[in-house]
Amino acid sequence: MTANRFNSNTVGIEDPNNQIAICALYNDTLHRACAPFLxxxxxxxxxxxxxxxxLTEATSSLLEAGKPSLHLLSNPSRRSxxxxxxxxxxxxxxxxVFDITGRxxxxxxxxxxxxxxxxxxxxxxxxxxxxxxEVASGVYFFRFLTEDCELSxxxxxxx
Numbered sequence: 001m002t003a004n005r006f007n008s009n010t011v012g013i014e015d016p017n018n019q020i021a022i023c024a025l026y027n028d029t030l031h032r033a034c035a036p037f038l039x040x041x042x043x044x045x046x047x048x049x050x051x052x053x054x055l056t057e058a059t060s061s062l063l064e065a066g067k068p069s070l071h072l073l074s075n076p077s078r079r080s081x082x083x084x085x086x087x088x089x090x091x092x093x094x095x096x097v098f099d100i101t102g103r104x105x106x107x108x109x110x111x112x113x114x115x116x117x118x119x120x121x122x123x124x125x126x127x128x129x130x131x132x133x134e135v136a137s138g139v140y141f142f143r144f145l146t147e148d149c150e151l152s153x154x155x156x157x158x159x
Contacts (some may be wrong), residue, residue: 018051022076022156068151070144076156083108083142090115091146095123098141105129105140128155133157
């Protein structure tokens, strides 16, 4: 589809059961979290994963070889989201959520100066901001920091 004269079309993706959908354009209205349509550009839908605040540690035998990682589970996510991260060596860790303007929304985890042991950890985000208010549906970014690296991932969150 070309990007000209698209004001009466619907652009999105839907599951086979017609239960879950992401709509970028409907009836001449572009979703506020969607970038403008431009010629020779495309919309990319992915299954990259998303984040609550309970921390659990898995066994070190599950570690992927070689590097820290950040995985968002269930992306897009409804009401709550799971984030799984892995560290390869003892490190201080923080995990935060930002909106599309770069404003910090939530601090999901901060080791507060203490180092975590190597392993795989899972954190659940309840979809609330720093003020304990529910966030709006939209695109959010997760930033994972360790002493060795910085990783980020994009997620779609809806109610």
